[in-house]
Amino acid sequence: MAKIGVPGGTPSERESPAVSVAGSAVPRHVAIIMDGNGRWAKAHGLPRFEGHRRGVEAVRRTVSAARDLGIEAVTIYSFSSENWSRPLAEVSELMGLLKRFIRSDLRDLHANNVRVRIIGEGHPGDSEIETMLRETEVITRGNTGLRLTVAFNYGSRNEIARAVQGLARDVAQGRLTPDDITPERIAERLDTAELPPLDLVIRTSGEQRLSNFLLWQAAYAELVFLPVHWPDFDRAWFEKALSEYSRRERRFGGIEPDGC
Template sequence: MGTPRAADEADVAGGGGALPRHVAIIMDGNGRWAKAHGMPRFEGHRRGVEAVRRTVTAAREIGLEAITLYSFSSENWSRPMAEISELMGLLKRFIRSDLRDLHANNVRVRIIGEGHPGDSEVQALLDEAQAVTQANTGLCLTVAFNYGARNEIARAARSLAVKVAAGTLRPEDITADALAGELDTAGLPPLDLVIRTSGEQRLSNFLLWQAAYAELVFLPVLWPDFDRGWLERALGEFTRRERRFGGIEPRGY
């Protein structure tokens, strides 16, 4: 797919609605992009990192409050070890090369998920990115790494169960808000919009709790081709929708 015309302010605010505060993106299609261009899968992942840079810059310039990227799922460990090694190498290079610019642009980096179970260098870099930028007040860039939503919900429930067993929490005090407070995303704005690239239409175990009332936008573009124009297209779609959160239309019918 080609790049759509970059949206102007009228496009983005097409329905008169406000922009989302928190946008999450399932970055899908690196492998298919590489195959379509006759290149190895690694090149698709490398071009995908370039798309991350474009997207973070666009989100910051547009004025989004938070953006969460699905970088590596807990299920991705089943991929060939050579590909996993390439992905970890790309992650290391991205942090080393981009952390200074992110910090200079007041971006706060946050990592959710269970971290790297075996690579201490990757984990140290993830920790460094969070520590260096923790006081920043601009765009919050959350990276879901070794993340799975079912596991996140189970960990949150286990945390509440520990508090009940210790006598610091009553069972009747376990509410939806209490569980949300134990999730990896606690403290982030409510999730407003989930974007998935590549034309696939599923959440793939990503932010299942948080997406309960989020708007979903599925785009036909493969992730390495994603840019500001595609982001603005999704934002424009969001502003044209009427969010009722289980209620009825204002007209009452």
């Protein structure tokens, strides 16, 4: 686990670092907790909505950088199941941004061979958003490039509970026995079952927690915390996180060859 830079530092201390990842090991699957939109807006004397709008621009930069860097899958924490507790006006603004992002970016994502998937429980009351999300999945289903997964109305505890409930129903109906329930079977029932194992979790804004995001999947992932607010996240910051990842010795509970 690492925290890079000085959280809450001056603007000059938070400038994008210039880092090369040439020749470094690139993770197959990167997850990103896009934190700090509201704080970015406050620091710039702007309404919170502007922070969220600039955050969408950061998503576009991130997708482009991930494609260029050869990353196979990116999973972004778009909207958590806990975010519904935010003020109604802010939630409405976020939903509007989501709709605009899909309308304006779907064509480019599809043209660039990006496959989009949605995980989580969807929108409980907006059929237009639900339709748009599912159409995005259908349109890009045959693409073979970057796999962009959007966690929307997502909570990891709920995801794990849903997976276990499905296995419990199989046991009750005689298709499985309790001894058949293994970590591998649980992983197969998670929303991310089709994705590569999670290698790296990046969280912006200097906070150091997972916030109910991919708890099962992150068991052996590397965690990197950046002091930059999400609207300022760019390729240079992405490469900084990847450079930190490449320095890690990933042992997955084992030991190094020299026994240390």
